[in-house]
Every structure is written in structure tokens, then in C-alpha cells.
Amino acid sequence: MTDNSTTTTVAEAFGPGPAAHPPTTVATNTGVTPSPVQSPRSRMVERTIGILALVGTIATVWLGIWVTPPDKVQGDLVRLVYIHPGVAWVALYLAFGLAAVSSLLYLWPRTRSLFWDRLAAAAVEVGVVFNVCTLVSGSIWGRPTWGVWWAWDARLTSTAVLLVLFLGYLALRRVPAEPEVRARRSAFVALFAAVDIPIIHFSVNWWNTLHQGATVLNPNLSAKIHGSMAWTLLLGFVALTLVFVWMLLVRFRIGVLEDWLGANELDLALAERQSEGTGPLDGSAADRVGAA
Amino acid sequence: MRYVVAGYAFILIVLAVYAVQLVWRRRRLAQAVARVAGPVMAPVATDPAAGTVTEVAP
Amino acid sequence: MWRDAALVAGKDLRIEGRSRVGLSQVAPFGIVALVLFAFALGPDRQVMAKGAPGLFWVAVLFCTVLAIQRSVSVESTDGARDGLRLSGIDPAGLYLGKAVAVAAQLVVLELLLAIGVVLLYGARIEVPWMIVVSCLLGTVGLAATGTLYGALSSGLRVRETLLPFLFLPIAAPVLLAGTRIWQAAMAGGTPAAGMQWLRLLVVFDAVYLAIGVVLFGPIQETA
Secondary structure, eight states, rough: SSSSSSSOOOHHHSSSSOOOOOOEEEEEEEETOOOOOOOOHHHHHHHHHHHHHHHHHHHHIIIIISSOOOTTTTBBBGGGGGGGHHHHHIIIIIHHHHHHHHHHHHGGGOOOOHHHHHHHHHHHHHHHHHHHHHHHHHHHHHHHHSSSSSSOOHHHHHHHHHHHHHHHHHHHHHOOOOHHHHHHHHHHHHHHHHHHHHHHHHHHHHHHHHTTTTOOOOOOOOOOOOTTTHHHHHHHHHHHHHHHHHHHHHHHHHHHHHHHHHHTHHHHHHHHHHOOOOOOOOHHHHHHHHHH | OOHHHHHHHHHHHHHHHHHHHHHHHHHHHHHHHHHHHSSSOOOOOOOOGTOOOOOOOO | OHHHHHHHHHHHHHHHHHHHHHIIIIIIHHHHHHHHHHHHHOOHHHHHHHHHHHHHHHHHHHHHHHHHHHHHTTTTSSTTTHHHHHTOOHHHHHOOOOOOHHHHHHHHHHHHHHHHHHHHHOOBBBHHHHHHHHHHHHHHHHHHHHHHHHHTTTTTTTTTHHHHHHHHHHHHHHHHHHHHHHHHHHHHHHHHHHHHHHHHHHHHHHHHHHHHHHHHHHHHHHO
């Protein structure tokens, strides 16, 4: 098995020899499948961020719903302002921006590595979740405030279009393909979406204001937010950003594992077949597998 | 106020469900990897978040 | 590059001329769309006249999707795509050629649909040159982006369902701008309001044409 092939075969894992080597990587020309084993340090980082995110979110909810006072103008509805801009900023700027930049970095020859592709994919998927949260929370806030569940202003519309573009990206990634091919395709789609979103936002802004004059359907908070409300708002931003980062890390990890399994599909199938087999594995089984 | 509760509930539930799904997915994949590579694997020194390579000479 | 573009455009248009798919399938589809819109909006002529600009452009968008699909599928048989790449044709030229061919077909379709809209919906056009310019600019934008997305999805078996989903949101600014310009150019509209939308279309066209010329080569290698 120690020939030119760079994949560790099942034989080495199940064979009679001493402890197996960690699986070697499958070489591709644009970035190698990293090890599927997560280093303890990165595991700890992820766990810490996760705990901070959880604590922060709980704190935000507690402060937002119980501790802070109702607003003079908006009443209790201001409480939604503690979380809605948070998810919106994550979905529209953090996730989308990260996906766009990662896609660009993947396409750029000097920095081409499947790492960026995985990062972009993770960012988009988590971004979709936050995007849906943004639209729904915004809509829920809008109903008692403006009287409508939906308004065609630039921000809401752009968010909806971004959702559709993200979903298109994810749909495209589902199409079976070589990792590099899929990465390139996805990167291009992300790039075009990144170019189009500002244009759409701009156009819808015109489109709307031309009809409704100076109507400002602005979901933004008033400038006079202060005291405990301001702190809660800030906490909301931070907590939700941490939630995003944690989800990104886990989703990225999932991407790594999926790619590794994809590259070692044959070994996986063999392992599963072996585990169905009768009796313990002995050298003969290993030899047979090794010869395959 | 029920709008506020509805808003918070939606966001929290969606995020929680997604988080659980992520963790479950990762666990399932890690189990699959363990089945392929065998139960004994040397800890690797790379930081997977950096996506760098483990090159181990066979 | 320009010579290659002319070559490719000529090829695509000749294929269209011989097979007449655009004329016999896409155009009738456009007409059907107009009829269905009429059914959807009810017999009130005033409502239809008001909605005419938007309906026109939506019909154009749908026809664009079909035209792009056709443009891509023309090369999916007999390894024609690989043949094109091996022939040493400049990718930018290939892109422009295909886009021009699609644009040409779209212009003809738009003429047909415009006549249909005027006749069927009772739309009254006051500033014809704006209509014409908006159609030309919009067509360029649709052809530019559509050819890009066609190339991106050319290798996929699920192209039929994926291409509309990917392409139409990107084409939304053309729909917005085109509708606004038409509304400005019709009876009861203010032409001045349409001017900034024309500028938007110019920007949109320039941006995506530039992207296409530069990136078409790398995109092709993906498919």
C-alpha cells in the first residue's frame, strides 16, 4: 500500500500492524483535503465561542425583554430592535461579505485554495438562516409599526433578493461535481450576486421613492437610544455575531468532513462492507482489500 | 408585546434548531470518518480552521 | 476578438435561421404569456394598460430564459463546446458573439411583444424613442447576463430548472428600469422620470459586459 497512491487504504486501518497512520490527504492541485481530525486547540476555540455566544444571547434576551424599559415612542416594540439589526447585520453584511470575499479569494490564482470555497459555502448557508430571521423579525416588527406585513422598500427587497440569490448558490452547490469545478461555479455565482445586490438596492430605492415621495419606511432605530437600551443593542450585535462565528466554524468543519469523505468514498464503502462482514478481520481480509 | 415575543421566539427557535442540526450533522460525519480511518488515529497538529494539509508519508 | 465575435454570432444566428426555434417556439410562448396575463388581470382595459409596461418586460424576461437555454443547448451536442474551445477562438469573442446572437433574437421578440402589448392591452405610447432605447439597452443587459449564466450552468443536467432561478434575480434591475422607462414614455407618464433609469441601464450593461468579456474564459473552463 505504500506505493504512489496517497490514500490510506482500509487495510492500513484494519490490518494487523500497529496503530494506523492518520489518513493521508488526497492531493488536488488547488488545495488539499485537510485532515478530518480537529485539533484540540481549535475544538476549544469553537467551544469557547459557542459558550460565549449562548451566554450573550441569553443575556440579550433577558435584558431585552425584561430589564430594559419600553420606548417612549415605540413602546414595547423597541425590544425587537435589540435583535433584528443584529441578525440583519450578520446576514446582509457579515455572511454575504464573507462569502463574496472568500469567493474572490478562491478565484484569484495566487490565493486559490479550497479553504476559501468551504468558507464561502459555510458563510452562505449560515447566512441564509440569518437572512430568514431578518425577514421574519423585520416583518413582525413592521406589522404593528407600519400596519403591513411587508413593504417594498429598498432594504427589505434587497434582503429578499439576497435570500433568493443565496438559495440559488446553495442549489448550485448541490449539483454533483468535482470539488474544484463546484468551487469555481459557486464562486462565480457569488461574485455576480455581489455585483448585482448594490445595483438592485439602488434601483429599488429609486423605484420606491419615485412613487411614495419621501416616505421613509426605515426600520432603523431612532438616534436617541441610550442607557441600558444602547448597551443591550450592542450586546445583541456582539452575541449574534458570536452565534454566527460559532455556526460558521461548525459548518466549515462539516464541509471539511464531507469533502474528506467524498475523497475517500471508496474506503468508506469498503469499511462499511467490512463492518457488515462476518467475524473479525484478519490478515487475509486485509490482503484482499489491500490488493483491490 | 405578543409581537415582541413572536419575534424573539422565531429567531431563537430557528437558530437553536439550526445549531442542533449542525452539531448532529458533524457528529454523524465524524462517525463516518472514524469508521473509514479506524479507531486509532494520531492527533494531528494542523489547525483545521486554516485548512492546511497533513502530509504524512505512508 | 471582434472577428471571433462576428463569427460566433453569425453561426448562432444561422442556426436560428435554419431551425427557427426562436420564431416558432419562443415567440408564441411570449404571446401566450401576454394572453395569460390578460386573463390574470381581468378584462378591465385600464388596469391592463397600466400594467402593460411591467407585463411586457416580464414576458421579455421569460423569453430571455428560453433564448438562453437555446443558446446553450445548441452547443451541448456532438462535443461542439469542446470543439469551440479547441478552435482557439478568443473566449471574449465567443462571449460577445453569443450575447449578440441572443440580443438579436430578443430584439425581434420584443418588437413582436410590443406590438402585442399595444394591441391587446390598449397601451398608448407617447415617446417612442424612449421605448426603443429602453428595449435596446435592456436587451443588451439581458443578453450579457444571460449568456454569462448560461455558460455557468451549461454543464449541468439540471440546467432547465436552475438557470431561471439563478438568472432572473440578477435580471431584476432590467425589469425595474425597463418598466419605469416604459411608464414614463406612455400616456400619462413623465418622460423626465425615465432618464435616470436609462442611465441605470447603461451602467448595468457596461458592468456586466465588462465582467463577461473578462471572465467568460475562466467560466468556460468550469463547465
